[in-house]
Amino acid sequence: VQHAYTAADVVRVVETETVHLALLSDAPRIDGLSVLRMIRTIDGSLPCVLVAAGPDRRWLEQALALRADSVFSPPIDAELMCRLVTRLLRERRGAPDGLA
Secondary structure (H helix, E strand, C coil): CCCCCCEEEEEEEEHHHCCEEEEEECCCCCCCCHHHHHHHHHHCCCCCEEEECCCHHHHHHHHHHHCCCCCCCCCCHHHHHHHHHHHHHHHHCCEEEEEE
């Protein structure tokens, strides 16, 4: 697990580290859509999950256009998030019945 607190940190991690999935929070210091847009220029297939408080329809449409795998709004259902992350990692690794 890598933590990044700014958009520049996220880009650096995606460019220099092996990243299997990005979990992005739309926060005051990080614009989730902008970061997702930057990630897509580096890795078009990286699974990305966004967390945003009260996203509006336009924001959601942009997230989908940028191929976000899912969007969560607080309060987050931890079990649902874990199931989604597990599925995305399995798909990324090509192991449908378990993590390889």
